[in-house]
Amino acid sequence: MQLREAVLDTSCVIALDAVGALPLLSFLFSLVLLPKAVREELFRRRETEDRFGILLRELAFIVPCDDYDQAELDILFTGRSVRGTKDRGEAESIAQASKKGASVIIDDMWGRKQARRHGLDLGGSITILRAFYDLRLRSGPELRANFVVLRQRGIRLPWKTVNATLQAIGQEPLTANELAQSPATRRTP
Amino acid sequence: MAKTQLAAWRLGYAWEGRTVSLRIYIAYGAAADQATALRLQALGGVNGLTVYVPPAFTRQDPDGKLDARSEERLCSSDIVLGVVTLFLSEACQTELTCANNMKKRTLILCHPAAVEALAPHFAGEFVVFDPSSPAQAESAIVDALRKLGLHKDGMTALLGLATIFLGLLIFAPRE
Numbered sequence: 001m002q003l004r005e006a007v008l009d010t011s012c013v014i015a016l017d018a019v020g021a022l023p024l025l026s027f028l029f030s031l032v033l034l035p036k037a038v039r040e041e042l043f044r045r046r047e048t049e050d051r052f053g054i055l056l057r058e059l060a061f062i063v064p065c066d067d068y069d070q071a072e073l074d075i076l077f078t079g080r081s082v083r084g085t086k087d088r089g090e091a092e093s094i095a096q097a098s099k100k101g102a103s104v105i106i107d108d109m110w111g112r113k114q115a116r117r118h119g120l121d122l123g124g125s126i127t128i129l130r131a132f133y134d135l136r137l138r139s140g141p142e143l144r145a146n147f148v149v150l151r152q153r154g155i156r157l158p159w160k161t162v163n164a165t166l167q168a169i170g171q172e173p174l175t176a177n178e179l180a181q182s183p184a185t186r187r188t189p
Numbered sequence: 190m191a192k193t194q195l196a197a198w199r200l201g202y203a204w205e206g207r208t209v210s211l212r213i214y215i216a217y218g219a220a221a222d223q224a225t226a227l228r229l230q231a232l233g234g235v236n237g238l239t240v241y242v243p244p245a246f247t248r249q250d251p252d253g254k255l256d257a258r259s260e261e262r263l264c265s266s267d268i269v270l271g272v273v274t275l276f277l278s279e280a281c282q283t284e285l286t287c288a289n290n291m292k293k294r295t296l297i298l299c300h301p302a303a304v305e306a307l308a309p310h311f312a313g314e315f316v317v318f319d320p321s322s323p324a325q326a327e328s329a330i331v332d333a334l335r336k337l338g339l340h341k342d343g344m345t346a347l348l349g350l351a352t353i354f355l356g357l358l359i360f361a362p363r364e
Contacts, residue, residue: 023242024231026224059227060220060245137231 003030004121005102007065007093010041012105014048015125015155017055019146024137026061028128033065033102035092065096087111094118107157125150126157130165144171152181211343212239213350214266216284218273218303220248226272229350238346241266243280253279263287268337268347271297271315272354277306285311294337296347298330298354318354 006029008016013034016022025032034042034056042052056062073095090111097104103121105128106112115122129146132138138146147162151174163173213233217226226242233240243259255263263269269288273281288295289311297315299307307315316333318326330351334344 023227026227027231030224057246058244060223060248061227137235139235 003028005029005031005033005100006123007033007035007097007100007102007104008038009093009104009106009108009111010038010089011107011155012125012128013038013042013052015107015150015153015157016128017051018153018155019129019149021129021132021138021146022055022062023059024132025128027135027137028131029103030061032062033096033100034062035089035096036064036066037088037092039064041089065100067096067099090114094120097121107155124157125155126161126165130169133169140166140169140171143169144174147174148178148181151178210237210239211268211346212262212266213241213347214263214269214284214288215240215242216269216271216281216288216297217242217248218271218281218299218306219275219278220245222272222274223248225274225354229270229272229354232353233346233350236346236349238350243284247280248278250280253281253283255280255283259284263293264291266293268339268343269293269295270347270350271295271299273297273299273303273307273315275300276303277310282310289314294339296330296333296337296351298351 006025013022016025022032039052042048056064073091087108087110090106090108091114093104093106094111094114096102097115097120098118103123104111104115105123105125106115107124112122112124129138129143133140133143144166147157147166150157151159159174159179166173215226215229217223223242223245230240230242241259241262243262244256247253247255247259263284269284271281271285285295285297295314297307297311298318299315301317301319304315304317316326316329318330320326330348334347334351337344337347339347
């Protein structure tokens with residue numbers, strides 16, 4: 001059984017770490033790759049800087065990757081402007097996944113659209129957490145609690161899809177009260 | 190994925206409705222073995238075991254020095270489970286030697302490829318898990334567990350983890 005490699009975008013790293021799920025990625029992927037722009041974003045944020053320094057030292061299967069060049073990235077996105085530094089993480093994730101034949105795990109809508117356009121095997125925080133439920137690594141109530149935490153942390157997810165996922169596994173969808181708990185000022189990339 | 194799912198299901202079934210209060214320290218061979226150890230930790234965790242996996246950077250220390258947290262967890266563990274599939278790092282050797290010195294119940298499971306590395310240090314103290322003969326491996330593990338003198342639930346728990354380790358070895362890609 002050969003597990004795939006996966007490239008993770010910044011928002012997914014933050015989301016999965018918030019619910020203690022990063023070590024569980026070893027069930028799904030042989031290696032988790034973090035492109036340079038993703039690492040830079042993580043280290044640029046005061047609240048994640050120390051945390052991800054530790055994670056990279058503690059988990060051997062999460063590794064940096066810089067295995068592409070700028071020309072490749074330009075070719076990949078010919079005629080389409082990468083929206084400044086904001087989309088840099090997503091763009092590098094896609095370039096890296098294309099080069100390695102890896103899965104790409106992205107929550108950002110623009111990034112997901114680009115990944116589909118390039119025919120990549122695509123996942124996001126929701127599908128990853130659902131996979132952990134299917135593997136019995138998270139129970140239904142735990143999964144629901146995880147989504148509540150993500151909402152409270154201000155992680156941007158398609159909450160209709162979250163609720164559909166919860167209902168599919170026999171859990172109550174997030175209530176209006178729970179959905180209102182997101183800090184309005186916090187934004188994830 | 191399906192095979193891992195089956196293994197997860199199997200472990201869940203074996204321990205359904207039970208809480209086994211055991212603190213297990215996983216001394217894995219090299220950094221590359223950490224993923225296997227993390228999978229065992231997750232499966233043990235959802236089935237009521239407290240499983241500690243030392244951080245990867247300890248495997249990169251040429252002197253085999255453990256960090257303070259790992260040392261503390263090693264001291265407080267009930268069982269030390271060695272899992273060695275590639276080679277024996279200095280840190281893993283330190284952990285297993287400390288476990289022996291502290292008279293911890295220790296079970297070392299290794300792939301045939303790692304026998305040469307383990308033999309000079311832990312002769313007769315490890316169980317070889319040959320993925321090509323799983324039945325033999327399972328009976329060897331049961332014998333080894335009997336020698337540890339665990340209570341029934343503890344033995345079931347460790348047998349579950351060991352069986353999954355065997356499954357992970359069977360289905361893991363080999364270089």
